[in-house]
Amino acid sequence: MFNVGYCDLCQKPAKQRCGGCHEIFYCSKEHQKSGWKGHKILCRPCKVAEDETLGRFLVSTKSIKKGETIIKEHPLVYGPSQITTPICLGCGKPIDERNNHPCPKCGWPMCSEMCQKNPSHLPECRYTVQRGDKVSIRNFGIIHPFYQSVTVLRCLYQKQYLPDVWKKLDKLESHCEDRKDTPKFKSERVQVAQFIRKFFKLDQVFTEDDIMRVCGIILVNSHEVPLAEPPFVAIYEMCSMFEHRCKANCSKSFTKDGGILLVAGEDIQKGDHLSICYTDPLWGTLNRRQHLYETKFFWCTCSRCSDVTEFGTYFSALKCQEENCDGNILPKTFLQRMDNTKDSNWHCNKCGKNISYFSVHDLLEKLGSDLAELPKNDANNIKQFLSSSSGYLHQNHFYLTEIRLALVQLIGQGNTSESMTEISEEDLELKAKTATQLLSLFDSIAPAERRLKGIVLFELHASLAEMGRRNGEPDTMHRRLTEARRYLIDCIDTLKDEPSFLPEGQILKQAKLNLKSIDIVLQKIMESVTSPT
Numbered sequence: 001m002f003n004v005g006y007c008d009l010c011q012k013p014a015k016q017r018c019g020g021c022h023e024i025f026y027c028s029k030e031h032q033k034s035g036w037k038g039h040k041i042l043c044r045p046c047k048v049a050e051d052e053t054l055g056r057f058l059v060s061t062k063s064i065k066k067g068e069t070i071i072k073e074h075p076l077v078y079g080p081s082q083i084t085t086p087i088c089l090g091c092g093k094p095i096d097e098r099n100n101h102p103c104p105k106c107g108w109p110m111c112s113e114m115c116q117k118n119p120s121h122l123p124e125c126r127y128t129v130q131r132g133d134k135v136s137i138r139n140f141g142i143i144h145p146f147y148q149s150v151t152v153l154r155c156l157y158q159k160q161y162l163p164d165v166w167k168k169l170d171k172l173e174s175h176c177e178d179r180k181d182t183p184k185f186k187s188e189r190v191q192v193a194q195f196i197r198k199f200f201k202l203d204q205v206f207t208e209d210d211i212m213r214v215c216g217i218i219l220v221n222s223h224e225v226p227l228a229e230p231p232f233v234a235i236y237e238m239c240s241m242f243e244h245r246c247k248a249n250c251s252k253s254f255t256k257d258g259g260i261l262l263v264a265g266e267d268i269q270k271g272d273h274l275s276i277c278y279t280d281p282l283w284g285t286l287n288r289r290q291h292l293y294e295t296k297f298f299w300c301t302c303s304r305c306s307d308v309t310e311f312g313t314y315f316s317a318l319k320c321q322e323e324n325c326d327g328n329i330l331p332k333t334f335l336q337r338m339d340n341t342k343d344s345n346w347h348c349n350k351c352g353k354n355i356s357y358f359s360v361h362d363l364l365e366k367l368g369s370d371l372a373e374l375p376k377n378d379a380n381n382i383k384q385f386l387s388s389s390s391g392y393l394h395q396n397h398f399y400l401t402e403i404r405l406a407l408v409q410l411i412g413q414g415n416t417s418e419s420m421t422e423i424s425e426e427d428l429e430l431k432a433k434t435a436t437q438l439l440s441l442f443d444s445i446a447p448a449e450r451r452l453k454g455i456v457l458f459e460l461h462a463s464l465a466e467m468g469r470r471n472g473e474p475d476t477m478h479r480r481l482t483e484a485r486r487y488l489i490d491c492i493d494t495l496k497d498e499p500s501f502l503p504e505g506q507i508l509k510q511a512k513l514n515l516k517s518i519d520i521v522l523q524k525i526m527e528s529v530t531s532p533t
């Protein structure tokens with residue numbers, strides 16, 4: 001890269017790079033200062049690049065430290081997810097007969113007069129008023145088909161009335177060609193495209209293809225925002241450029257006004273691709289790849305999917321059932337279709353025994369349905385499942401990981417002083433051991449999943465602190481509490497961007513309080529051992 005350029009303000013030759021993005025130059029401190037106002041919204045430590053496989057993607061323009069914010073932006077458009085029961089189109093809260101205050105102009109259910117005036121409701125309100133008849137929704141608590149069209153209408157509104165926003169939406173990938181033979185495409189054509197044109201009398205304004213393209217933009221680029229229950233979906237401009245990797249290097253969180261925050265999940269070098277995980281990183285490889293193909297239209301070939309052992313974790317592996325064999329069973333590759341051919345057999349890495357993919361599939365389906373039916377609010381049920389299925393699955397297997405994540409939160413649920421004192425010694429050990437095991441696994445397969453990591457760090461600190469409290473010996477107590485404190489600080493740092501209305505934000509709040517309590521106890525221990533008797 002050149003080390004000289006032209007000043008962003010006066011265009012004279014310049015050597016000083018902007019420290020935020022490393023992309024533009026200034027000739028002097030004065031010009032940097034005067035140029036900042038205009039440059040601020042564009043200043044990011046990354047730039048858009050493009051290739052044939054990924055389309056557009058982001059690369060870092062400088063080294064970025066773990067925890068640094070890369071992008072913070074507001075949505076271009078947001079609205080309800082496609083499948084939802086009636087919700088307020090202002091704030092997203094569920095609506096029923098008791099809190100329904102229909103918009104006087106258009107009749108859409110709203111929760112208050114204030115929400116009726118929320119600017120986000122303008123598009124569907126305006127189109128409903130134009131059609132000449134109000135919307136009437138009377139069945140609450142069940143999925144209502146009208147909501148399938150709201151976010152689409154909000155995008156179409158940008159196309160018709162707000163060309164600057166539409167220009168940004170229109171650049172996004174919609175995979176219309178790849179989608180056109182899918183059942184979802186066919187049903188959306190009828191239930192969304194034809195419905196919008198007929199019901200809102202917009203057949204002269206938008207073609208079916210216009211509307212189907214918007215459906216694709218939403219499917220491929222929207223993020224689920226957990227600010228309301230049910231969550232709503234939002235489309236962001238720059239954040240749509242992050243490519244997917246199953247072991248991503250960035251993580252996202254949301255601000256209370258619906259903004260998105262992309263943070264480095266690990267140290268990133270200049271020139272590295274920036275990635276997020278579009279799917280659940282705790283799903284097995286077959287499920288992750290299938291989900292990505294069905295919703296984002298590519299077969300993932302990332303480093304995690306390409307390595308059947310998933311970086312030595314054996315996250316998708318079965319245990320060999322041959323006598324005296326402790327090998328692990330995996331396919332040769334996950335990158336090929338699993339079908340009836342010999343190549344799709346799974347085999348043991350020790351004794352070489354082959355198992356057809358269909359036998360693997362049947363076993364996983366059986367264990368998966370047992371897991372789905374298992375009441376997860378009872379630790380004994382979970383322990384029972386762990387012990388019965390661990391004969392078939394590698395200890396890091398995704399089914400066992402899912403259930404361990406539930407167990408670690410269930411033992412001493414809430415981590416209050418009362419709930420923790422009630423835990424048996426054995427369960428306390430189990431909670432600490434399980435949390436440690438999960439953290440080490442996350443480091444290998446999903447280091448950027450800050451929310452998951454933060455939750456487990458909190459559980460680990462709680463078990464170590466309780467172990468310390470149970471041991472009257474000042475030395476041991478001091479050692480345990482110091483260890484707990486270390487995990488607590490990591491937890492606070494990991495969850496630092498989580499807003500207080502989300503469960504992780506609540507954990508963050510509690511973690512800060514616990515840190516103060518631990519510091520007081522540690523101080524008392526120090527005083528008691530140093531004070532003369």
Ligand SMILES: C[S@@+](CC[C@H](N)C(=O)[O-])C[C@H]1O[C@@H](n2cnc3c(N)ncnc32)[C@H](O)[C@@H]1O
Nearest residue numbers: 053054055056173220221240241243244296298
């Ligand atoms: C949210 S968009 C990302 C931006 C997009 N590349 C563009 O040019 O607009 C998601 C799409 O990017 C592509 N993509 C993202 N990650 C990918 C990956 N790891 N492998 C292949 N394609 C990927 C796929 O086409 C996917 O549907």
